[in-house]
Structure formats: C-alpha cells, structure tokens
Amino acid sequence: MKALQLRQWKSDPVLVDVPKPEPGPGQVVVRIGGAGACHSDIHVMHEFEPGQMPWRLPFTLGHENAGWVDSVGAGVTGLEPGQAVAVYGPWGCGACPRCLLGIETYCENPAAAPVPAGGGGLGLDGGMAEYLLVPAARHVVPLPDGLEPAVAAPLTDAALTPYHAVRRSWPKLAPGNTAVVIGIGGLGHLAVQILKATTAARVIAVDSRQEALDVATSHGADLTLLSGEQTANDIRDATGGRGADAVFDCVGAEKTIALGLAAGRMMGDFTIIGIGGGTAPVGFFSVPYEYSVQTTYWGSRPELVEVLDLAARGLIRAETTIFSLDDAVEAYHRLEKGQLTGRAVIVP
Numbered sequence: 001m002k003a004l005q006l007r008q009w010k011s012d013p014v015l016v017d018v019p020k021p022e023p024g025p026g027q028v029v030v031r032i033g034g035a036g037a038c039h040s041d042i043h044v045m046h047e048f049e050p051g052q053m054p055w056r057l058p059f060t061l062g063h064e065n066a067g068w069v070d071s072v073g074a075g076v077t078g079l080e081p082g083q084a085v086a087v088y089g090p091w092g093c094g095a096c097p098r099c100l101l102g103i104e105t106y107c108e109n110p111a112a113a114p115v116p117a118g119g120g121g122l123g124l125d126g127g128m129a130e131y132l133l134v135p136a137a138r139h140v141v142p143l144p145d146g147l148e149p150a151v152a153a154p155l156t157d158a159a160l161t162p163y164h165a166v167r168r169s170w171p172k173l174a175p176g177n178t179a180v181v182i183g184i185g186g187l188g189h190l191a192v193q194i195l196k197a198t199t200a201a202r203v204i205a206v207d208s209r210q211e212a213l214d215v216a217t218s219h220g221a222d223l224t225l226l227s228g229e230q231t232a233n234d235i236r237d238a239t240g241g242r243g244a245d246a247v248f249d250c251v252g253a254e255k256t257i258a259l260g261l262a263a264g265r266m267m268g269d270f271t272i273i274g275i276g277g278g279t280a281p282v283g284f285f286s287v288p289y290e291y292s293v294q295t296t297y298w299g300s301r302p303e304l305v306e307v308l309d310l311a312a313r314g315l316i317r318a319e320t321t322i323f324s325l326d327d328a329v330e331a332y333h334r335l336e337k338g339q340l341t342g343r344a345v346i347v348p
Ligand code: NAD
Pocket: 037, 038, 039, 040, 041, 043, 157, 158, 161, 182, 183, 184, 185, 186, 187, 188, 206, 207, 208, 209, 212, 227, 250, 251, 252, 253, 255, 256, 272, 273, 274, 275, 276, 296, 297, 298, 335, 338, 342
C-alpha cells in the first residue's frame, strides 16, 4: 500500500510502498477515509532536531485519522468490519492513572506505551496511507451516524485540542465575557465554533490573513481583527477597556504570545496552544492580576466523544480541502505558506 513517510529529519516526506499492516491480538486495522494535515507535522518535519523526540525514522505521517474498521485481531470484540470510526491519536500505556482516565496525552509510563510521547503519525506509522494499524482497540471510537470519516478526521486533533483548552476555561466564559482566538487555521476555525457552541461568550478572531478571518465570520465570530501592533488595544476597546477573559493562541509565536499577555483581563486565562517557539515572560506586575498562563496538549478520549457529538449535531464543522496521497506533499507546502483555509485532509 502507499504511505507518506518521514524518512529524514528536516526534510519533506516521501510517498513509498509499504506492506499492508495485519492486526495482532487486541489490535485494529482501519481503512483510512481521511487523514488531516496538521501544522505540527511542519514543525516535526522541518524544525525538530534529530534526537529531540524519542522517535525512530521512518514513520508514516498523519495523526488526525478516521476511516472504517478493516480487520480486528484476536480478542477484539464490539467492532465490525466496515464500521465508521475515528482514531484517538495519543497512544499511552493504557494502565497508568492518566491513561485510565483516558488522558493518554499525559501517560505517566511512556516506556510502556507503543511510542513515548506520541502515537500514529508521531513516532509510529500514522494515517497518511491506505491502512492504519491501531495498537489497542480502545483508541478506536465509533463515529456517530451521519459523520463521514473525511470530515471527522480533523476533529480528532484540530477540534479536540481547542475543545480541551476551551473546556478548561468554561468557568471564565460566562455571558458578557469575551474569548479571543489567535490564528484561525485548522485549529482556530474550530476553536471559534467550539466557543460559540459551548459558551455564551463573545468571540473575537485574530489572524494575519483576511481569508482566515472570513472563515471565522462565517462560523459566527462576533468580531475579527487583522493582527498588527494595535491588536491588543483593539481588543481592549472592544471589551470596554477590560480585556479578554480567555485568550487561545493557536500560533504560539513570540508576537502572538505578547498579544495574549497584553490583551487579557484580570482573572483571565491565556492558553498557549500553538508551538510556534515563543515564550511568555510572566511576573507579578507584568501580567494582569491573577492572569493564568497555561499550555495545553491535545485532549482526552472522553473529550473526543464529546467533540464527535458536537459535530454529529451540526454544532461544529471542519472546513476541509481534500488532497490525494499523491498530492499530500503539496498540501503541506500550501499549509506552510499559509495558502489554505480550514484543514487539508488527505483521502487515499
Ligand atoms: P494552521 O497553519 O492551519 O493555522 C495557523 C493560522 O495562524 C493561520 O491561519 C495563519 O494565518 C495564522 N497565523 C500565523 N502566524 C500568525 C501571527 N503571527 N498572527 C496571527 N495569525 C497568525 O495551523 P494549525 O494546524 O491550526 O496549528 C496551529 C498551531 O498549533 C501549530 O503551531 C501546531 O503545531 C499547533 N498544534 C498544537 C497542538 C497542541 O496539542 N498544543 C495540537 C495541534 C496543533
């Protein structure tokens, strides 16, 4: 079968032929219906130093996956061939306290996980291929009726990650309060929708590209701002001088982090989602009183179930551009150059 593999650090992936995987005991092989192209892959392929992550090359990319059950290994019950499923991407040990809660992102026994600090497409073979080997049946989540794998794939990360972040800030997002999303790409356009669907807060979207802001408007953003030197002031003006109750930075660069620190309200939350290399200088007098500055990584399996429910009920929807496996490298190039809106999904 065809697979898009990262074979060398600091390089583009290549399309190669690899054997179709067979499920061992407890495992599931999924026929891929869609694999999202995440900006994190750009960081992994082009920016990570060899040895930075405890991962061996080569591996197939694609950590946002959905499809249909192809075959199951011995001992797997409750899954039928042909059944539509999403794949919960972070693969932990399954037995530590965090994994037992379904928070496999923060597995506390990574040496016992299929790959430390990763999953399919992040250190192990992922879904940019015709088939994906899922090492444990608990990572396979049935899709609710009406959700096609190609539109469900981005939900497993591009929606799950901002959902996990927004959920943590729900108490700060009461009516009358304001949320800001910086970076309206794959994650950000879903963050806007998740905020609208699960809170009564006003939503301000910030991006450096007008096309991205237009997507935010079409999904109900109350105000959009082209990013620049004045953006923090614009946010203060739009909030009666108070600042934003929760800022979600889906870029994580030096400038966007500076914006998140400058635009917040006392007692607010600032969540750094993007891994753009910026850092936040936080001191008693350098941020608003009781401002919580936090990072976040992906989400939990129970949260994925909630995200899929939001999508099945039409409350959130990933905007997708479909590419074939042959065009997957081109999809990444366009993502890197900021020429996409929503999410690129590879359909083999
Ligand atoms: P994307 O390329 O689809 O979207 C990024 C958006 O940010 C684009 O619309 C771009 O125009 C905008 N942007 C870039 N620089 C900007 C700036 N200085 N000011 C304003 N807007 C700017 O990327 P994505 O796939 O949505 O990923 C976003 C970030 O989140 C990446 O760094 C990715 O690695 C990271 N990520 C983190 C997690 C996590 O668990 N924390 C999960 C997935 C992705």
